[in-house]
Structure formats: C-alpha cells, structure tokens
Amino acid sequence: MININQITLNVPNGLFKNTVSNFFKKYAIVFLSIILSIISIGSFILFYKNGLGLAYNDARSHLDIGRRVVEGLKPGLAQLGSVWLPLPHMLMIPTIWNDFMWHSGLSGALQSMISFVGTGIIIYVFLKKLNVNFIGRIIGLLVFVANWNVLYLQSTAMTELLLIGTMTAGVYYLLIWQDSEKILDLIKASFWIMLSTLNRYDGWFLLVMATILVGIITLRKRGYKVTEGVILLFLTLAGIGIALWVLWNLLIFKDPLYFILGPYSAHAQQQQLSQAGNLPTKHNLWLSTFIYYYALAFNVGIVTLIIGSIGTLLFYFDKKISSNVKIICLALFAPLIFNIIALYFGFSVLFIQGISGNTWFNVRYGVMMVPTIAIFIGYLVSKLKNFRPVLIGVILMILFFSMSSADAVTVDDARVGSSQVNVSAAGNWLNQNAKNKPGFVLISAASHDAIIFSSGLPMSKFIHEGTGAYWLSATKSPDRWARWIVMRTNDNTDQTWKLVSKSPGFKRFKLVGHFPFADIYELKPQYLNQLETKPVFGKQK
C-alpha cells in the first residue's frame, strides 16, 4: 500500500560515507582551488568595475614603484626604494611593463589574488591537520572567504593578502614540522616566513616569535644542544630576507637602518603625527589594545570575533590537543601582538571612526587576523557537536548579512579615510596639458606618487628622487630640466618645494593649477627654448 505521507529512498550503505566522501577528499584541493579562483577573479572584476580597485593611494604608489623598475628615466632594481619592503614590487616586475596591468592595478593585485587562493587552501589543510572535521574546515574557510575586507584587499595592489598568505603558510609548515620533525618541513616554514619578512614588517615579528616557538618545541623534545642547531638552521633561511634588506639599505642609501630612520620612513611620519598630538595610542597599552580590537571587530565582524575567541579558549583548554600544537599555534597571534606593540610604541597609527575622530586610517590592519579567527572557528564548529547547528546557523547568518550589506570597512578606509587623498584633479590636469607636449614633470614621488599614477603619463615623463642626475640637475636648475613642477607650495616636507623654491630658476615658472594637495607650475613660454626635453644622461649607475 502506498503511503502518501512518506517518500522513501534506498541508498546502499556507505555510499555517502565512502564513495562520495572519498571522492571529495581526493580532489578537495582541486575543487577549492577552482572555487577560490572564481571568487577571486569575480571580486577583482566587481571592485574594478566599481572603480575601487585603486581607491587606496598606497596601491597606486606600490604600482608606481614596480613600474619604475622597468620604465623611467633611470630604471633598475634600485627603484625598489627603502620605505616599503621589496617583495610585492619584485613580484610585479614580470607584468608591470604592460600598461593595462599597471593602470588596472592587476599587476599588483595578481599576487594578492594568488595569496587569497593559497591562504584559503592553507586554512583548509591547517584545520585538517588539527583533526577538524569536514564541516568545520568548510566553515573555517567560509569565514575567511565570505569577508568583503579580504575580498577587497585581494582585489587591489596592497600587500596585506600576500603577508597573510606567507605568514599562514609559514605557521602551517611549523605545525607540520612539530609533528613530523623533518628538516624539510622546517625549511619550508622558514622559506615562507622569510618571504613574509620581505613583504611587511609584521613578518619580522613573526620571525622573532616563530624562532622562540621553534626553540621551545625543540628544547622540550631534544634538549639544549639540538635546539641551538635547529634555531640556527631555521634562522639561516628565515632571516636571510632581513639581512639582505639591511645590506640593500647600506649599499643603496649608505645607511643600514635607512628604512627605519630615513626621511620617508614610518618612524618619520609617526614623529610628525606625534608632534601634532595625533598618536594617542603611544605609550597607552589599554588604548592600543582597544583600538586594535576595534579594527579587528570591524574587519572580521564582532560576532565572528567573539565566536573565534571562544574557539581559541576552548582550543587552549582542550586536553586532547598536544601542548606542542598549542605552542606552535601561538604564532597565529603574531599580527595581534605586533600591531598592539607597534601602536603602543608609536611605530604605527590606526584611526577608528567614532573613537579617533570622524575618520578611518589603517583600519585594514585588523584583516591580518582573519585566518587566525577562521581557524579557531573551524575548530570550534568541529569541537562542539551539540551546539554545531546553532553555531553554523549563527555564522551563516552573520556572513550573509555582512555580505548583503557590503560591509567592507577597508573600502571606507580607502575612500573616506585618511588613506584617501583625491588627486585625480591634478592627475587629470597633467594628462590633458602635458601628455602631448615635450618636456619633463618634476615631482617628488615620495609625496605625490598617486598623482604620477593618476596622470596616466609614462614614467619616463617624470623626474623624481629616484632619477639620479636628472633629479639633482632639475632641483638645481628647474628651468633647464622641467617644463612642469608639481609640489605643495610652502611645505618643506615636500622635497621638490624644499629644493626648488630656493633656486633662481623657479622664478621662471608660473602657477597654472591649484589643487587641494598639490600645485602645478609651468615654465613660462619665453624660456622653453633652453629646456631639455629628451633624456640625455644615458644609462646611469
């Protein structure tokens, strides 16, 4: 007799448990790579179409640095500079020569996009290594992927995703190493950590932390003598990036600590802020912690942060997890500790709207902890069997509303915060008035890189600090070398103004454009006949 109240489906035993699940297990990484790549490309297109791909001025500066290596009056590796660490710009070199790759930002975003896909896969395998079940791994991955801040930063030429990727990979291989004790795993970890040290200074802190943790683990397992050797081995590769960077600064700028103490360093900028009273976190641990946690909450979502924190607590109280695993996983907190310390010592600045006035600045630093939170949420989902449906429901609900409300604080940071300076007007002026006329533009790249980018002019049109003899000559006799000068009038922090305003040739220029962040001067027509309009120095050393 047919029962209309029921539909029955007969499935051979083990169909789901064995066949389907085995198939997925086998090809999980392939599936994830495809899905994550689609998401990554989709996000890039979305932000590009929305005109947000290069909303951060820093993104344009990064692209310009990469471009100067291959094109300009003095191309070459020396253009990598000293302010920012070189890895992101080095990775741009193969593609930045192409104008579309440069001006679309894709050359810089590409590495972030690959890092995004890579980090997603690492989160998955990291959780697998922690014996987290399949659903836990997927939820952990989802927390990382369904985050507009991550998606935005992977779609732009910023350095955060590359750092997240290299750091997470480094910690993952440390996790493998503590279990396998294979030298190769330690070398892999040190390789990724070395890459992170060449990307952002957060990586340097990870190196210190990882070295200590590797030391502790080895000491617990093998004693002091072996520890000495293991640390040495680890540091040989992991620390080589830092050593090379110091050497680079010594060779190019004649000061091994130029990147820390130089005129364009973060330290110099922070000193200005401190003098203006805009560094409230300095020497205030509570405020530093508070501000960074707010940045975290805005990047990750307050509920996700709370759930992740619960996951962390349970993880560290879980007796089933070995203490070595717990020790290594402490490295996941490197960004948290680093950022709080950096704020406390005044090395870094972070503004939260509503707390630090009515603006955002550097709030994106909070995004560094997304993989950590994703991992601990994945763990929690797996751990709490009875609460699992509620937990998953809450996470999905929050992720849905976060996505539907387009909650990307990093977009705000880039568009309305202090990171944003609308330079398109000055850039447009140059494009319209200088594009088809012979002559160079004298400009400080340190102050106006975004204008260089926005102008759409070739890099070889600009004389900037990195152009050697051109810069020296043009700042002495601007009327002989520059047809246009872009600078902030009466502002000695602008190197061009500082050097040019005192030169007699500056009198031969007239102000042709006044913009919020820069003025444009043009050489009076009667002096054009004495102007150099072609590169004359040849290949400079």
Place this chain on the structure above:
Amino acid sequence: MKSFKLKINKKIFSNINLSIHTFINKVISKIKTKVTVFKNSPFFLENKFILDYISKLFKGVIKFFPKNKSTFITIFTLLISILFFSTIIKGGKGNPIYYQVEHNKQIGGPFEDSISSARYALTESIVLNQSLFLSPSLAEFAAPDVVYYKGKFTSVFTPGISFLGVPFYFIGSLLGLPQLFTYFATILFAILDIFLIARIAVKVGSSYLAGIIGGCIFIFCTNALTYGINFTQHDVTAAVVLLALLNAFSKRNWINNTLFGVLVGASLLIDIPNIIFLAPIGLYILAKSFSFKQIRTRTQLIFNTTIFGFIVGFIPLIMLFGWYNYQTTGSYTKLAQSIGITSMFSKNVPPQFAPNKPSTAQPVSFNFNLHIPFETRIQVEGLYILLLSNERSWIFYSPIVFVGLIGFILLYTKIETRSKSLLILSIIIVNILLYSMFDDPWGGWAFGPRYLIPSAALLTTMIPAAIDRFRKNIIFILLFVILLYYSIWVNVLGALTTSAIPPKVEAVALPTHIPWTYKYNEQLISTGLLTSLIYNLFLTNLISPNFYWNILTISIFVFFIILYILQFTKTDRVEFFQSISHGFYIKNKFKSVFNRLFKSH
C-alpha cells in the same frame, strides 16, 4: 600552608553561617511577636469572623487546588492578569473616556508612539472609511510612520496588527469605546503569552505552575507589560513565535505543518523580521521531516511529505499580504516601508518621533549592497545598546530574564530536552543578532529593548526549569526575589507612565534635557503623570501616583509569591521553613560549597 588556609576558610564560613543563623532567628522571633500582638489587638478581635472567613476560604482553595491543580492555576492567573491589566490600561477622564475620539499624541497616552498610532490609524480607516489608505487627518495622526505614494497616504507598517484590531474597533465603536477595545486585542495576546509559555515549559519537562510563573514573569517583569497595553506588534509577535515553537515540539502531520504555514504567513503580516526568527523553527521542522533507517546493506532515507502542508497554510496569508501591497503600492511584492516615510508632517511631529540619528559608523556602500536594513557594521554598537547599555538592556530593565539562562543550562544537560533548548536558544540568538544589526537598535524612543520582547518570552520559557530545580534553594530564592521585585518595579513604572524614552544620542541633543533611562519615567511620575485609566477615573483625589505605582508593584509581587508558595507541597514547606529557622539549610549549603572548593586539593 594549605591547612592554615583551610582553617581560615572554615572559620570564615562558620562565622558567616552563625551571623545568618542569628539574623534569621531574630527576624522569625520578631514576626512571631508581631503576630501575637496582632492576634490580641482589638482590630483582630472585632473582625475575627471576617478573618476566619478569609482563612477558611483560603484553606478551601488550598484543598481544591491539589485535585484540579491546572484548572485552578489557569483560572486564578487569568483573573489576576485581567485585574492587573485593567489597573494599568492607558486612559484619561473625558466624555466618558478620553482618547476614544480624541487623537491626542501627548506623552503617556495610548497614541504617544507612532508605532501604535499609525497602526490604529489604519484600523480606524478600514472600519470607518473602508479604505486601506489614510485620510490626511489620519495620516497626520499616524506621522511620521506614514508613506505618501501616488497621491495617497498609507501606514509604513505591515498591516497584521491593524487587521487584528478591526473586529475589536468595530465592537468598541458600537459602545463608544473604540480605542479601549482595539488596544484590548494586544492585551489578549499578552495574556495568551502567559499560557503559551507555561505550555512550552511543560513540553520541556517543567511543572505547569512553574510555567505559569515563567509566563507571568514575561508579562509583568519585562517591557512586554508596557507594549501589551500599546497597539504594537511585540506581544503578538511573541505569541506567534511561542505558538510556532509549540507547533515544532508537536508531531509532524498535515495539520501541524499547515498550522505552521499559517503562523509563518501571519508573522509576515505582523512584522517582516519575524520570518527570520521563525527560520530556526522552520529548519528544525524540516530536519524532523527527514529520518534515516539502517536496513542490512542499505540505508533508507525517509522524507515526511506532510511538510508540504506548510504551503497550504502559508499561501492564503501571503496572498492576503500580496493583495494589501498591491492595493497600497501597486505591486504584490513592494512593501510600503521600502518607499520610505514622508516628511510632509515633519513640522508637527513631537520630539519622540524625530528620525533617529545615524550611527557613527555608516558604511560606504558599493554596487553589491542589497540595501537590507540590517548591517553588520553597526553591530558593535547594536550589541552594546541591546545587551549592556543602561538605555535599553535587560540588565537594567528586566534582569529576571537571565534566570532563564540557568534554565537553559539545566535543559541542555538533559539529553531529552537538549534539542528543544538549543532551538529556543537559537531563536533568541537570531533575534538579538538581527536587531543588533538594525539601523536603530534602540527602537526609537522606547522603553527597554522592545525588539527583544520575543527573546524575553523565550528566556522565560526556561525559567520554570530553574524554578523546579532550585525552588527550595535559599540562594536561588533570594536572588530570584530580588530580581523579581526590581523587574516588576521598573516595568510597572514603564506601563504607568511612558514607553517613549529617548536614546542617549538624542536625549543629550534635546533643548530640554531629559534622562535616557527609566529615570525619565520616575521623573514623570514624580511630576504627577500617571496614565492608568482606573487611576485617572477614580483615584486621582485619593492617592498619589507614586503610591499607586508602589501598591501595584507590591500586589504583583505578592501574586508571584503566592504562585511560588503554591508550588511547595506540604512536606516541602515544612522542610523549607524548618531548615531556614534552624539554619541547617545554610549550614549544609556552606558545607557543600566548602567541600566542592577544596575537593580538588
């Protein structure tokens, strides 16, 4: 060192025990003395026959009680609830009663808040004008929650509550009391909530009496009391959620699934976000529709097709909603609120209706934004406002509801009630999280966390579990009684004065400063504002508003105490009072705490 610590702790415990013991003995002896004095007083001797009668009546009731426990409690609670509600219903002296024809939006009146007046305006328009649109005068009365679209005014709210009020308004208008009767609709649901909570409590293994206490806590100790006497969606939403929960705990068949569909449809008509609260229940029911059976080499996946009954119940109401939308906006799916409120009456709008100030952290949207009014960006502030702030949180308005968390732990630890407790918890979480993402987590000018009223109802369904477990525990009783009295005190104050307390951001910006907590209600009552109809009709010259508030608080508190004592069996009572009077109870408690503390050492 360890033994030294132990000695010190023992000494401290014995000292505390001794002082509590002495204090209780003193109180008991004082009470005994007072009773003896009272028994020998002329008043007692003169009125002995009346007192004897009351005593006999009470004994009779007590005798009746064990036999027809549930019936007695139900009738007793129903009558007392009606009595209490009648003492707080809003109204004033008029001809015969004010507000029946007067559309006065003064502070404390039934129309003080546009969430009530806009709904009432629609009800009035349906009955008097047979129209879903508001006349200009009614639109002004409903402002600012009015939408102006294609030359016509309509309420910004979904029509469920207004539809509900139609028969009540109609009957009321025949008697010249349309406002009183219309508002009675929500009171009915508020009273219904008591019994629904009790039913759910029974479903999760608690006693019916404890369930009734839970239900009464919801109605008299939370802002459900304030909103129960207004014409708003809150108490009705709570009823729908409770009914859906009861439905989910029942067997899955065509009738129950159809009824669930009806509830979901009705919930949409009442307020759109309700559908999100009901989502966990829907998923629970859906999960119950699937089952697995292991038969030798194969697994049987059984799907209960009665789940399709949901569609049968859901469709008529969603069609009604679609029809309403079509009439008002010209589209079956376009909601009036999606058009936005009109600013035509903004000049005449009192301050409590002023639009809310934007949050400090408004996100910059890009093309992906779906423009849903729930944004995770404001959640940090939203959670603070709803859960911690003195502006709206339960901590300040109804701390008694937190006893429900103890109940949750107790239910969760039992395997048979675990899934039910998790379902209840998940609805609470969804409710809290949803409104923490809302543009205005304060609920405008409101009393307490009005958006969390369904959660308060759900938390109170778990209070009975705690009461059943700890009903003789002196620490629990002390805690319970203190929280209970405080919660009644605050919420009766809200019901008797105003439900329009400004958020802090607005209060500080007002030309005349007013508090942003229930201090505002205290301020109003001290200036003589009391909105109770009974008080305004009969008692203004006899007692002060303050006295009325206190006497009502004490009466409700006594009602709770009676309910609480009724739980005790005779043996319970003897044991409990004996243990208190001899200090054994406390002594034993301290002993067990002491043992637990040092057990691990």
